[in-house]
Structure formats: C-alpha cells, structure tokens
Amino acid sequence: xxxxxxxxxxxxxxxxxxxxxxxxxxxxxxxxxxxxxxxxxxxxxxxxxxxxxxxxxxxxxxxxxxxxxxxxxxxxxxxxxxxxxxxxxxxxxxxxxxxxxxxxxxxxxxxxxxxxxxxxxxxxxxxxxxxxxxxxxxxxxxxxxxxxxxxxxxxxxxxxxxxxxxxxxxxxxxxxxxxxxxxxxxxxxxxxxxxxxxxxxxxxxxxxxxxxxxxxxxxxxxxxxxxxxxxxxxxxxxxxxxxxxxxxxxxxxxxxxxxxxxxxxxxxxxxxxxxxxxxxxxxxxxxxxxxxxxxxxxxxxxxxxxxxxxxxxxxxxxxxxxxxxxxxxxxxxxxxxxxxxxxxxxxxxxxxxxxxxx
Numbered sequence: 001x002x003x004x005x006x007x008x009x010x011x012x013x014x015x016x017x018x019x020x021x022x023x024x025x026x027x028x029x030x031x032x033x034x035x036x037x038x039x040x041x042x043x044x045x046x047x048x049x050x051x052x053x054x055x056x057x058x059x060x061x062x063x064x065x066x067x068x069x070x071x072x073x074x075x076x077x078x079x080x081x082x083x084x085x086x087x088x089x090x091x092x093x094x095x096x097x098x099x100x101x102x103x104x105x106x107x108x109x110x111x112x113x114x115x116x117x118x119x120x121x122x123x124x125x126x127x128x129x130x131x132x133x134x135x136x137x138x139x140x141x142x143x144x145x146x147x148x149x150x151x152x153x154x155x156x157x158x159x160x161x162x163x164x165x166x167x168x169x170x171x172x173x174x175x176x177x178x179x180x181x182x183x184x185x186x187x188x189x190x191x192x193x194x195x196x197x198x199x200x201x202x203x204x205x206x207x208x209x210x211x212x213x214x215x216x217x218x219x220x221x222x223x224x225x226x227x228x229x230x231x232x233x234x235x236x237x238x239x240x241x242x243x244x245x246x247x248x249x250x251x252x253x254x255x256x257x258x259x260x261x262x263x264x265x266x267x268x269x270x271x272x273x274x275x276x277x278x279x280x281x282x283x284x285x286x287x288x289x290x291x292x293x294x295x296x297x298x299x300x301x302x303x304x305x306x307x308x309x310x311x312x313x314x315x316x317x318x319x320x321x322x323x324x325x326x327x328x329x330x331x332x333x334x335x336x337x338x339x340x341x342x343x344x345x346x347x348x349x350x351x352x353x354x355x356x357x358x
Contacts (some may be wrong), residue, residue, distance in 0.1 A: 006030065035117050036107045042119075046126040047189055048099040050134045055091050055182045057138035058145070059083075062174060065146040070167075077171040079228055081215075090179050090208050093200035094186035104191045104271055109278050116271060124269075137256070141181060144252045149174045152240045168227060172212070172235050173244060179208045180249045188256055191275065 007020030008027060017023040024033060066077040076083075110116055119125060153170055183201045190197055216232035219225055235241050264272055277284035 006033065032107070032111065035114055036110050039110060039117055039120055040103055043104055043125055043191075044099045044102050047102065048095050049126065050131065051095050051098060051186060051189065053131070054134050054138045054185065055095075056087070057135060058141050058182060059086060059175075059178050061139055061142040062146050062178070065142065065150075066167075066171075069150070075167065077167065078175050079168065079171065079225060081225060082175060089211070090204055091182050093204045094183055097197050097200035098186060098190060101194055101196055102190055102192055105274055105278055109274060109284060113274055113284050116274065119269075119271065140255070141185075141252050145174055145177050145181065145248060148248050148251065149177065149244060152244055168231065169235060169238070172231060173238075173241050176208065176212075176235075176241075177244065177248045177252075180205055180245075181252050184249065184253055185256070188253065188260060 004022070005020040006022045006024060007016035007018070009017040009023055009025055022033065024030060062077055066075075067073075104110075105113075105116070149170060183204045187193070187197070187201050212235075213232045215225060216228050216230055219229050268276075274284045
C-alpha cells in the first residue's frame with residue numbers, strides 16, 4: 001500500500017499541485033480519476049506483479065528438476081545467454097502490454113457502475129492467497145513442462161536414424177515450450193485482446209524461433225555459444241520436438257483453461273458479469289443495482305466510495321493555515337488520509353471570517 005496524493009490546481013495556488021503525484025484542474029475530475037483510471041491501474045499493476053513472479057518461477061525451477069536427474073552435479077539445463085535474455089527479450093512484451101493496455105471495462109461502463117471500484121479497496125485482485133496461488137501455479141507448470149519433455153527422451157533415441165539426444169536438446173525443447181506457455185498465460189489473464197496484445201504474445205513466441213535460428217550459427221564468427229552450433233537443425237529435425245510443441249503447452253494450460261471456464265460459469269464476480277453485459281451491448285446498471293440495496297443510487301454510491309478518501313482515523317497534527325496568498329489543497333487515496341481536509345477547510349473558513357488585524 002502506498003500514499004497517492006492528488007492535488008487541485010486552482011485559485012488557491014499551485015503548492016499542492018507541485019507536491020502531489022497527480023494533478024487535476026477541477027474537483028469533479030476526481031470521480032473519473034478514481035473510478036476509471038484508478039481501477040485500471042490497480043488491475044494492471046496486480047497482473048504485472050503476479051505475472052512477473054510466475055514467469056520467472058516457471059523457468060528457473062526447471063534447474064531444480066534437472067538437478068534430480070544430473071545428480072546435483074551443477075550442470076545447467078539451458079544455454080547461458082538464453083537464460084540471460086529470457087526476461088529481456090522473449091517475455092518482456094506480454095507484461096508490458098498487460099501493464100499499459102489491459103482494460104477490464106470501458107470508461108463509460110465503469111462510470112455507470114461505481115460499485116466496481118470496491119475491488120480496489122477490498123484487495124480482491126492481490127493478496128497473500130492470490131500471490132501463493134500464482135507461485136504454486138508456476139511450479140505446477142514447470143513440473144508438467146519438464147517431466148513431460150523428459151519422458152519423451154527417457155530412452156535417448158530422439159531421431160529416426162537412432163541418434164540419441166543430449167541434455168542441450170532437452171534444454172532447448174523445454175525452453176521453447178516455456179516461452180509458448182508463458183506468453184499464452186498472459187493471454188488467458190488479459191481482459192482485452194487488442195491488436196497490440198496479439199503482437200506482444202505472438203511476436204514474443206516468434207522472436208524466440210528467429211533468435212534460435214540465428215544464434216545457432218553465430219559461432220565461430222562471434223566467440224560465443226560454441227555448443228549451440230547447428231542446434232536449430234538438430235532440434236527441428238526431431239519429430240519428438242514437433243509432437244511436444246502441440247501436446248505439452250496444451251496439457252500445461254489445460255487446468256488453467258478449465259478453471260477459468262468453471263469460475264466464469266458458476267462463480268462469477270461483479271466485474272465479470274459487467275464485462276459480459278458490455279460485450280452483449282446491454283446496460284449493466286440493472287446488474288449492479290441488483291447487488292446492492294434498492295435505496296442506493298449511483299450518485300450516493302459514488303459519494304460513499306469517495307468518502308473513504310477523506311476519512312482519517314487518527315490526526316497526527318493540526319495544520320495551521322496562515323494568510324499567505326498561495327496555498328492549495330491535497331488529499332490521498334489511501335484510506336487513512338494524508339492531509340486532514342476537514343481541518344484544513346475549517347481553519348481556512350475561520351481565517352477568512354476573522355476581521356483584519358485579529
């Protein structure tokens with residue numbers, strides 16, 4: 001949790017605006033800042049954080065499973081430079097697209113359904129349970145990816161001519177499957193499949209195949225990756241690789257897909273129901289109204305949510321307002337508040353009402 005200050009720039013001056021994280025020109029803009037951009041940013045940040053842990057656990061736990069079969073000799077499964085650029089190149093675009101472009105609902109729908117804002121207050125998208133669920137899901141995926149690939153090569157014969165496979169063959173096969181699974185996992189978690197999201201997912205997968213094809217022939221022109229010389233032809237000529245390219249990623253993501261189907265069918269959240277109404281071009285206001293008392297309107301719901309912005313359970317100090325011509329107001333989205341607004345406004349009105357010289 002962090003303090004996020006919002007300043008209003010107006011006749012009161014620019015002091016609060018200069019010291020704030022976000023600046024708005026009029027107080028009425030606060031509604032859209034919180035109910036639209038606030039919810040978008042909250043969900044995006046949650047997905048990026050969880051996805052970043054997921055994709056790294058999914059790859060690097062493979063070394064532990066490989067150590068079980070290599071006698072903990074210290075031998076690595078993947079080529080060193082492919083490990084180094086895993087986060088830099090092959091899996092960098094999906095979290096970037098999630099963090100910048102993902103939208104759960106349109107701005108109009110979220111303004112008409114202010115109850116959606118509550119999920120950013122009750123931590124429904126990021127908590128200890130969800131964090132460890134993602135971590136365990138990454139370990140589960142790593143188990144499926146490694147041991148299914150290992151099972152295909154357990155007899156060592158990987159080619160029709162009887163040629164045996166090596167540990168580097170296994171490593172490049174698993175690395176390919178990991179990149180595919182991790183990128184498709186981002187697609188399962190995305191709420192909006194835009195053109196840029198498609199480019200991020202499929203482009204990341206294609207970038208590995210392009211890099212692998214070029215990287216296999218850089219030696220001896222460049223003094224790196226001598227063990228990768230001709231590896232692309234070696235891997236692509238194995239029928240096990242192409243068979244696993246279809247079977248293993250589907251098997252790995254099957255549980256996630258089934259879970260999403262069951263959850264969206266029998267245990268829908270308010271956000272998911274609103275999304276379905278929006279896709280069907282229906283008004284979601286009736287759905288939101290059915291989940292709350294009939295006496296609560298959209299305006300009163302917004303006011304009730306905005307009230308949490310100004311609540312301060314403990315005032316640590318009293319802010320004195322002097323007669324300087326330039327001073328402003330600021331407040332925080334954090335539920336305990338940063339500046340006691342009621343005290344500021346009360347002191348300001350008192351100073352205005354005082355006769356000169358008193």
